[in-house]
Amino acid sequence: MSKEYPKGKANLEVLSETLQGLAANDRDILVVTSDSRGSGKLVPFGERFSDQIIEIGIAEQNLVGVSAGLASAGKKVFAVSPACFLATRALEQIKNDIAYSDNPVKLIGISAGVSYGALGSTHHSLHDYAALRAINNLAVLAPADNFETRRSIEQANEMNLPVYIRFGKKPMPHLHDENTEFVIGKGIRIKDGDDLAIIATGECVFPALLAADNLENGHGLKIRVISMHTVKPLDKDMLMEAAEECRGIITVEEHSVHGGLGEACASCLLQNGYGLPFRIIGIPDEYTVSGSQSEIFNHYGITGESIAETAFNLINIK
């Protein structure tokens, strides 16, 4: 019997309510948008807190630069824009005006990964972890479900540091109960097991869990599943613990196989002397196939069945 995961809403839907909760108690909270309040489902926020939302227009570089200035004056700034444009159109502003200059802006990349599906590669952000991981003084997060999304926004707000948080717009099932401990920089072990560990981030955590259930039911394998919501700084302890205790590791991410979670894990493991069966599942280095998010996931093997197959083959190689 496969475990049931209760239905949740889109992580995107959690953004507006969380920010409203924060803004109600803190007049310094500011949401800054680039013709993106509709895409960010922030219209209700804008109506309720009309003096805590700043519209910049379609100008992501300006969005990030202005946000840096606002933050330098003590405002608690959430810059919200599609991840594809926010992360790399404004890359130099993120690097210089925010990270290098210590302006603790929270960058919220909406409709991330391939959420925009058939709108095509201009609208995909499959390179944001890679680009932003290389920038010092910036945390990079991809929450998996509604709970992780809310907690990452709330905790980022408490931190006096720059943070990038990206998520999608498809409804996500609930993967945690409300009492789960959530700490930026610490992975969450959702499922125990020591045959293999699947370390996933963002919307890939759910198919990773399905794969684990699948392997348990079909083959009696015990699969550890970790939600590595913080891609940087990576929870190296949890990763190395998995390498100690499991027979292999698979990483899964809605990102290019280059420069993301998988390569971050590989680098840590190898440099700490761990050599074990290891696979990176993500979007390969090619023109991404066209289609909806789920068609793209299917195509590249980011489904419960496909991850299970990769996992099964991985532990069976000697």
Next chain:
Amino acid sequence: MTTDELKIKAIEYRKKLLYYIKNAGAGHTGGSLSCIDIISVLYNKVLNVSPDNFKDPLRDRYIQSKGHSVEALYVVLAACGFFPEPDLETMCRYRSHYVGHPTRKVNGIEQNTGALGHGLSVSVGMALAAKLNKQGYKVFTLLGDGELTEGSNWEAALSASHYNLDNLTAIVDYNGLQITGPTSEVCKTDPLDLKFSAFGWSVEQVDGHDFEEMVRIFNGTPFRKGQPSVIIAHTIKGKGVSFMEGEKKWHHGVPDDGLYRKAMHELDKRMELIR
């Protein structure tokens, strides 16, 4: 093609783009309806480009910087014979080349666009190459009025006048709306004519749904020797479907069955009147 024929085409194209948007379940309806007449005039009356000469280095170039209105471009390219129209049945489907923004996998498309604020710079490069190679082709690009807040446009505008690119024409789809609402409320860009002329461009205004005027003005470029030209085309977002006109929610709204029938019915009625 006569003005009367262009008017008939305007309705046929609108019906087709609505059909394909409905069929795909996705699309940027309002902006496609606002620029379809501009694209029609370009391909039917202005540009020296066709499926036969598309590989010719001397062809004219059209770069659609406001890539989201790709449905309008697809419909006109199909009508000009760049690809079989039924290909558009696959729009936005798994493995289709006809994705929601222009890509060069589709015959007739010069440049991949969709992230706003890129087309003008690329067009400057194409126009500059023509000057360097002493080639006579012209470059046209279509910009959204909301898109103009991307600073890259103004960097490109400086390059264009610095290099005296009178073979370059930018057309602004001046429909006054973007996603959030009126462009004047999101981030003022007016007066556009004065801004462009201060950047060294010669400026004309046109009614972006008046075929005679567009044919005359588009074919009158460059307006001044040695200067890039900009045409501010006054348009209506959602033009041609009464309940979509001037309504921001149709930016990427897809009509349900009832509204789709209503829209088609309106367009049929209009066709009866002009036939």
